[in-house]
Amino acid sequence: MKTYDIEVQRLKSARHDHGMIELGADALVQTRQLRDGQPDASALRLTVDNARALVLLLKQQLAELDKLQPRSRRSGRA
Template sequence: MKTYDIEVQNLKSARHDMGLIELRVDLTVVNLPPRDEGAASSRLRMPVEHARTLLILLKQQIAELDKLQPRSRRSGRC
């Protein structure tokens, strides 16, 4: 498995379409050499201000998706 170091440069927008949330971002992606620290995984790094913005955008998009669900499925007891 290839691993990458992904750094968010800029968050541009978020939208949802047919059950998917799409984020427009500027990224830098660098291939990481394999390490022997256990399971290989990629890293996503971003400044705190981008992380807070991402959280707000995701909450907004999920709220929009929840409005589209029938009332009986919104309670979380499905």
């Protein structure tokens, strides 16, 4: 499995379509060199400001998706 270091430089957009949330971002993507004892996973790095913006964008998109649900399913009960 290939692993990557992904550095988000700028968040540009967020939208949802067919059950998926798509984020537009400027990012630097580099292949990650695995070292002994390091987990076999890609890493995402972003500034605190970008992390806060990401949380706000996700909350906004999820709220829009919740509006599309029938009223009986919005209460949180399954």
